[in-house]
Amino acid sequence: MIRTLLSGDLPRSRALGVVLAVILIGLAAAPFIFPGTRALNVAAKVAVFILLVASYDLLLGYTGIVSFAHTMFFGIGGYGVAIAAAKLGPSWWNIALGVGVALVLSLALAFAIGLLSLRVRAIFFAMITLAVASFFQILASQLSAFTGGEDGLNFRLPELLRERLVAYYAVFGISLVLFLALLRVVNSPFGRVLLAVRENEFRAEALGYRTVVYRTVANCLGALLATAAGVLYAVWLRYTGPDTTLSFAIMIDLLLMVVIGGMGTMYGAAIGATLFVIAQNYLQDLMQLASDAAKGIPLLPDLLHPDRWLLWLGVLFIVCVYYFPSGIVGRLRR
Amino acid sequence: MKNWIPLALVPVIGLLALPLVPSTPTWVTLTVAGLAMGMMIFIMASGLTLVFGLMDVMNFAHGAFISVGAYAGASVLLAMKPAMQSQSFAGNLGAIVPAVLAAMALAGALGWFFERVVVRPVYGDHLKQILVTMGGLIVCEQLIHVAWGPDLIALPRPATLTGSFLIGDAAIERYRMLAVVVGLAVFAAMWLVLNRTRIGLLIRAGVENREMVESLGYRIRRLFVGVFVAGSALAGLGGVMWAMYQESLTAGMGMQVMVVIFIVIIIGGLGSVGGCFVGALLVGLLANYIGYVAPKLALGSNILLMVLILLWRPRGLYPVGK
Numbered sequence: 001m002i003r004t005l006l007s008g009d010l011p012r013s014r015a016l017g018v019v020l021a022v023i024l025i026g027l028a029a030a031p032f033i034f035p036g037t038r039a040l041n042v043a044a045k046v047a048v049f050i051l052l053v054a055s056y057d058l059l060l061g062y063t064g065i066v067s068f069a070h071t072m073f074f075g076i077g078g079y080g081v082a083i084a085a086a087k088l089g090p091s092w093w094n095i096a097l098g099v100g101v102a103l104v105l106s107l108a109l110a111f112a113i114g115l116l117s118l119r120v121r122a123i124f125f126a127m128i129t130l131a132v133a134s135f136f137q138i139l140a141s142q143l144s145a146f147t148g149g150e151d152g153l154n155f156r157l158p159e160l161l162r163e164r165l166v167a168y169y170a171v172f173g174i175s176l177v178l179f180l181a182l183l184r185v186v187n188s189p190f191g192r193v194l195l196a197v198r199e200n201e202f203r204a205e206a207l208g209y210r211t212v213v214y215r216t217v218a219n220c221l222g223a224l225l226a227t228a229a230g231v232l233y234a235v236w237l238r239y240t241g242p243d244t245t246l247s248f249a250i251m252i253d254l255l256l257m258v259v260i261g262g263m264g265t266m267y268g269a270a271i272g273a274t275l276f277v278i279a280q281n282y283l284q285d286l287m288q289l290a291s292d293a294a295k296g297i298p299l300l301p302d303l304l305h306p307d308r309w310l311l312w313l314g315v316l317f318i319v320c321v322y323y324f325p326s327g328i329v330g331r332l333r334r
Numbered sequence: 335m336k337n338w339i340p341l342a343l344v345p346v347i348g349l350l351a352l353p354l355v356p357s358t359p360t361w362v363t364l365t366v367a368g369l370a371m372g373m374m375i376f377i378m379a380s381g382l383t384l385v386f387g388l389m390d391v392m393n394f395a396h397g398a399f400i401s402v403g404a405y406a407g408a409s410v411l412l413a414m415k416p417a418m419q420s421q422s423f424a425g426n427l428g429a430i431v432p433a434v435l436a437a438m439a440l441a442g443a444l445g446w447f448f449e450r451v452v453v454r455p456v457y458g459d460h461l462k463q464i465l466v467t468m469g470g471l472i473v474c475e476q477l478i479h480v481a482w483g484p485d486l487i488a489l490p491r492p493a494t495l496t497g498s499f500l501i502g503d504a505a506i507e508r509y510r511m512l513a514v515v516v517g518l519a520v521f522a523a524m525w526l527v528l529n530r531t532r533i534g535l536l537i538r539a540g541v542e543n544r545e546m547v548e549s550l551g552y553r554i555r556r557l558f559v560g561v562f563v564a565g566s567a568l569a570g571l572g573g574v575m576w577a578m579y580q581e582s583l584t585a586g587m588g589m590q591v592m593v594v595i596f597i598v599i600i601i602g603g604l605g606s607v608g609g610c611f612v613g614a615l616l617v618g619l620l621a622n623y624i625g626y627v628a629p630k631l632a633l634g635s636n637i638l639l640m641v642l643i644l645l646w647r648p649r650g651l652y653p654v655g656k
Contacts, residue, residue: 317469
């Protein structure tokens with residue numbers, strides 16, 4: 001049963017299995033174990049980001065392409081729901097319409113970008129996606145009549161989803177199902193070809209696989225799942241704005257989560273996202289303590305200042321790229 | 335190859351804009367503004383494209399060097415109040431020259447350190463290069479916060495560089511003239527070094543075919559460190575100039591310009607300094623004309639230009655061999 005659910009891709013290490021089980025149980029029972037709004041917000045964000053990071057891992061870890069446009073697709077999902085619900089009214093039909101339009105738009109954009117730049121080298125794709133994503137970000141803030149500009153959009157949801165508990169389990173359930181679906185994809189013959197493209201593109205091509213097609217499909221699939229994650233996040237927050245979806249800072253967060261968790265493992269996405277979101281919300285409190293303790297020593301209090309948490313994760317990121325290319329999951333599996 | 339066509343695009347775009355802009359003085363103002371912007375972008379982008387051409391390394395942390403240069407320069411400028419407020423240009427130079435030197439020195443030193451510690455282990459692996467240099471960018475930006483504080487810093491321009499003067503009816507900002515002059519000087523110096531010196535010859539040969547230069551007995555790696563440091567120093571110079579142009583600076587400013595810089599070096603052809611120059615001028619001019627004629631379109635003009643150029647020449651204006 002579990003083997004089928006995980007598509008035969010078992011954790012392959014007791015420690016990893018335990019960590020994953022803790023994350024799963026923690027998320028499944030979050031409303032009951034961790035009381036309070038803040039904790040529930042953290043849990044929902046973890047669930048959404050696990051899906052988002054996993055879809056990014058499909059590109060970065062499995063296919064070996066670096067995209068900086070992933071938050072753009074995340075944002076398209078968020079804005080799709082937000083615009084539909086805010087402008088047309090909070091009915092199920094409008095939400096479905098918004099989601100549908102967002103998915104189609106993401107698919108078209110991912111396909112167009114892929115066509116334009118996936119034929120050439122990884123660097124080219126990275127630079128083009130960066131340019132397109134930043135263009136999209138400016139676009140979203142400029143079309144303020146439509147998107148609410150820098151302020152973003154607050155919107156109302158259908159009656160049922162206004163109940164926080166229902167909304168949480170909807171977000172958690174859909175994330176879980178889509179994550180398992182992703183696991184199915186990467187362990188299918190299609191996923192094997194992606195790995196082959198990553199490892200040795202020339203050889204994959206020589207074996208008769210059209211690598212451009214595989215890359216484009218992976219890119220489109222990643223974009224669709226990111227859009228879905230954007231929809232879930234918007235539904236949870238009942239708000240969409242540039243800072244929660246489109247900003248470059250989130251793109252950097254995504255990179256950190258994938259690499260620290262472990263590229264090309266899917267489970268790494270779960271661990272990376274959980275660790276990062278918890279660090280984002282609670283590490284600062286810890287650093288405040290450390291910073292206070294280091295008072296009087298020159299420079300150290302500044303380095304340990306709560307706002308500098310990203311500095312330490314950045315250092316961890318570089319160390320991971322050099323010494324632990326498969327991140328935490330790779331360590332746990334040894 | 336008809337290599338004059340991309341170069342001719344610059345005046346052609348200028349002339350095309352002439353009937354669209356309502357009055358000629360406005361056109362002159364916009365053209366100077368566009369050229370100034372292009373020159374500053376060129377200064378920041380040239381090092382990046384050269385590093386890529388020579389060693390196949392795309393340094394995403396280049397934006398951090400720009401920010402670091404800007405902060406170093408701004409610290410010097412803000413510390414030298416009397417020279418900044420001096421009413422003679424020579425007096426102002428007394429602040430600007432040390433600021434520029436400080437910016438270039440710090441950015442160059444950071445570049446040297448970066449090449450040694452961060453980039454060297456990942457030569458030849460694009461994926462890791464992108465990841466590691468992004469990591470370097472994050473750490474550098476955070477360290478700027480540690481060293482200079484997280485808030486936006488206002489940077490007033492030196493006294494003689496504020497305001498504008500008139501040529502006929504056209505108002506031209508003094509600072510923009512300076513930017514054009516400095517940009518031309520940097521381009522001329524780079525051209526001379528690349529085309530008239532032995533080191534330049536080796537660099538150009540290395541861009542064309544690295545293995546061949548190595549097999550002839552030259553240590554291309556040492557050459558590369560030099561180019562990396564020089565490119566970082568230029569990023570620092572561009573950073574100070576950009577900060578003075580915007581009259582404020584933040585740690586994220588480098589990354590913001592990086593988007594335009596990437597577009598410029600893609601347009602120019604990765605690795606080509608001449609292409610980078612033409613690309614920067616095109617982007618600068620177009621941004622200013624369109625920003626005036628149709629402000630709604632301005633944000634898309636860069637992307638549109640890039641797409642059009644790539645459709646025409648898929649590898650950029652001046653593709654580099656390989």
